[in-house]
Amino acid sequence: MLSFEDIAVKVVAEEGNSGQYEITPLPKGYGHTLVNSLRRILLSSLAGSAITSVRIKGVEHEYSALEGVKEDVVEIILNLKQIKFNVSADEPQICKLEVKGKGVVTAKDLKLPAGVEVSSQNVEIATITDEKASLVMEIVVERGVGYKEANDDVRSEVGRIPVDADFSPIVNVKFEVTDARKGQITNLDAVKIAIETDGSIAPKQALLESAKILQDFAGKVMVALGVSKKEVEQRAEETSAIPEVVDTVAAVEDEVSGWKVEDLPISKRSKSGLLAGGFQTVGDLSNAKVADLLELPGFGNKSLNEVVELMKQYGIDIKAE
Numbered sequence: 001m002l003s004f005e006d007i008a009v010k011v012v013a014e015e016g017n018s019g020q021y022e023i024t025p026l027p028k029g030y031g032h033t034l035v036n037s038l039r040r041i042l043l044s045s046l047a048g049s050a051i052t053s054v055r056i057k058g059v060e061h062e063y064s065a066l067e068g069v070k071e072d073v074v075e076i077i078l079n080l081k082q083i084k085f086n087v088s089a090d091e092p093q094i095c096k097l098e099v100k101g102k103g104v105v106t107a108k109d110l111k112l113p114a115g116v117e118v119s120s121q122n123v124e125i126a127t128i129t130d131e132k133a134s135l136v137m138e139i140v141v142e143r144g145v146g147y148k149e150a151n152d153d154v155r156s157e158v159g160r161i162p163v164d165a166d167f168s169p170i171v172n173v174k175f176e177v178t179d180a181r182k183g184q185i186t187n188l189d190a191v192k193i194a195i196e197t198d199g200s201i202a203p204k205q206a207l208l209e210s211a212k213i214l215q216d217f218a219g220k221v222m223v224a225l226g227v228s229k230k231e232v233e234q235r236a237e238e239t240s241a242i243p244e245v246v247d248t249v250a251a252v253e254d255e256v257s258g259w260k261v262e263d264l265p266i267s268k269r270s271k272s273g274l275l276a277g278g279f280q281t282v283g284d285l286s287n288a289k290v291a292d293l294l295e296l297p298g299f300g301n302k303s304l305n306e307v308v309e310l311m312k313q314y315g316i317d318i319k320a321e
Contacts, residue, residue: 006182011204017171017196019203024180024190031177031189038193039173041210048200049085049143050165052092055157057136062161068133071126077163079125083107084169084198085141086117092142097125100134116141119199143167170206171196186265257283266306273299274307285311290320 012020026034054077058066065072071079087093096111107123126135142165150162173195180190195203219232259282261274273296279285285307293304308318 009207012192014203017199017203018194019207020192020194021204021207022190022192024188025182025185026180026189026191028187028189031191035175035177035191035193037214038207038210039175041213042170042173042195042206043168044146045213046169046201046206046209047143047145048167048169048198049087049141050148050167051080051083051085051139051163052142052148052151052165053140053160053162054080055138055159055161057134059161060159066126066133066135068128068130069126069135070129073161076126077161079123080139081163081166082120082123083110083118083125084120084200086119086200087141087143088115090143092140095139095141097135097137097139099128099136102128102131104128105135110139117200169198169200171198257281257286261285264310266310267303269298270303270306273297273303282311282314282316285318286316288318290318293318 006025007023010022010024012022014020023034056066056073056076059073062073062077066076069076093113093116095113095116097105097109098111099105099109104127105125106121107118107125108121109125110118112118128135144165144167146167148165148167150164152162155162173193175191175193178190178192179186180188182188193207195206197203197206201209215236219236222232223229261279261281261284262271264271264282273293274285277292277296277299279288290304290308293299293307294301311318
């Protein structure tokens with residue numbers, strides 16, 4: 001079986017709140033094993049921030065309407081739930097809003113305490129239609145994991161309306177498991193995973209956090225089975241030495257260039273001819289020309305076509321001249 005130390009994570013693309021990554025090479029069958037676990041953790045177990053309650057001046061319950069405001073209270077709350085926050089403190093944070101006069105009220109108008117940021121500032125909260133009307137509210141934002149139903153206990157304070165909270169910072173996760181190879185080993189897996197966040201966490205960081213949670217859970221299972229905590233911590237420390245995520249193009253080129261000719265999936269005659277001509281690695285063939293190869297001992301058109309086609313698969317174009 002392929003050593004897990006050979007696994008690399010490559011950046012395919014990163015733009016804004018979205019990122020695409022490839023994890024390869026994996027032993028056959030481990031693609032789905034790994035990516036299904038990571039996807040479930042990404043969608044259910046990462047901490048985030050959300051509104052848990054709101055109090056609007058002049059409103060006692062959510063089934064109300066505000067004079068001079070286009071939306072009713074239910075619509076305003078639904079709009080508030082679209083706002084994505086990044087909160088560094090564990091304690092509930094209070095954000096305030098006070099707007100007067102005609103216009104569209106957005107998340108930009110919120111007055112935030114230290115340690116609170118809004119990652120979706122253009123979300124529209126309400127529309128004030130009367131120059132004399134105002135919208136004043138107090139919003140409680142908390143950190144949490146998963147989904148939290150509205151807690152009616154907060155209604156002990158007159159006008160305080162509980163809000164269902166979805167704390168997950170992940171908007172979407174897609175994946176694909178494809179075939180991969182390393183040298184002559186062809187029955188391997190590659191995982192391509194695409195992550196979109198709400199902006200409160202970078203997609204690469206989200207992938208890293210999910211991997212840490214998976215590792216921590218596996219460590220707790222090991223301890224429960226009798227492995228010493230010290231040994232588990234030592235294993236975790238060893239795995240933390242894995243190289244950083246690398247750029248996919250550079251990584252693939254470096255890896256392919258280092259593959260030895262003797263390990264390539266070509267005929268013995270073709271290998272012997274290349275080795276006799278001093279071509280030891282795939283990288284040595286990157287500047288080769290057709291005429292150079294045809295001069296190799298025992299190297300005919302059949303061997304030439306075999307090598308040219310294989311190099312095309314590796315992204316290397318052997319020139320005619």
